[in-house]
Amino acid sequence: SQQGEEDPQALSIQEGENATMNCSYKTSINNLQWYRQNSGRGLVHLILIRSNEREKHSGRLRVTLDTSKKSSSLLITASRAADTASYFCATDRGSNYKLTFGKGTLLTVNP
Amino acid sequence: DVKVTQSSRYLVKRTGEKVFLECVQDMDHENMFWYRQDPGLGLRLIYFSYDVKMKEKGDIPEGYSVSREKKERFSLILESASTNQTSMYLCASIRQPNTGELFFGEGSRLTVL
Numbered sequence: 426s427q428q429g430e431e432d433p434q435a436l437s438i439q440e441g442e443n444a445t446m447n448c449s450y451k452t453s454i455n456n457l458q459w460y461r462q463n464s465g466r467g468l469v470h471l472i473l474i475r476s477n478e479r480e481k482h483s484g485r486l487r488v489t490l491d492t493s494k495k496s497s498s499l500l501i502t503a504s505r506a507a508d509t510a511s512y513f514c515a516t517d518r519g520s521n522y523k524l525t526f527g528k529g530t531l532l533t534v535n536p
Numbered sequence: 537d538v539k540v541t542q543s544s545r546y547l548v549k550r551t552g553e554k555v556f557l558e559c560v561q562d563m564d565h566e567n568m569f570w571y572r573q574d575p576g577l578g579l580r581l582i583y584f585s586y587d588v589k590m591k592e593k594g595d596i597p598e599g600y601s602v603s604r605e606k607k608e609r610f611s612l613i614l615e616s617a618s619t620n621q622t623s624m625y626l627c628a629s630i631r632q633p634n635t636g637e638l639f640f641g642e643g644s645r646l647t648v649l
Contacts, residue, residue, distance in 0.1 A: 456636050458636060458638075460638075460640075465643070465645075466642055466643065467540075467640035467641050467642045467643050468579075468628075468638070468640045469640070470638060470639070473637060513578070513579070515638075517636065523581065523584060523594075524638060525581070526571075526579040527578055528576065528577065528578035529578060
């Protein structure tokens with residue numbers, strides 16, 4: 426069963442612009458994570474936000490979490506062509522190690 | 537550098553063949569996972585293992601089995617491959633107690649003809 430759903434499915438922007446991706450989920454979580462996947466490669470962990478946190482930063486990444494709305498957003502500031510990838514949110518199912526992934530947002534950053 | 541290694545990046549097999557996908561991690565992680573990834577469906581959990589010789593079914597275990605004889609190695613087995621098992625297969629591992637972060641391999645793209 427899909428827990429997280431990303432929105433939009435695809436996003437195309439110019440270098441230097443900010444990119445915002447959203448994730449909605451259905452049931453209570455302990456934490457929510459964002460992963461990145463370059464075409465044809467494995468996923469790479471970007472950031473984890475716990476259910477008692479509202480915002481977290483890592484470099485050019487900013488993640489917010491609204492547990493009342495069961496939603497999260499990932500903001501990439503000052504995007505670069507190298508940020509072109511698919512981005513997935515993942516939620517735990519309460520077990521702390523079994524994650525459910527959304528279908529992803531394909532981000533294209535045009536030089 | 538931590539690593540999850542999947543032995544084959546690309547495989548082409550015929551319907552009915554037995555297929556082994558191997559995954560090795562060098563991080564001494566207790567938990568290992570097999571996901572499949574398909575366009576429009578995202579990642580779906582096939583099986584996971586929380587210890588040597590221990591396994592649990594994920595969301596789509598039908599047509600698959602797994603083996604975990606050593607802590608570092610987790611194998612996915614397709615007993616009789618079918619065309620609907622053509623997919624990208626991703627192995628991952630995580631430490632328990634954990635920080636929540638999954639470490640993924642590079643993936644194995646399987647085509648069943």
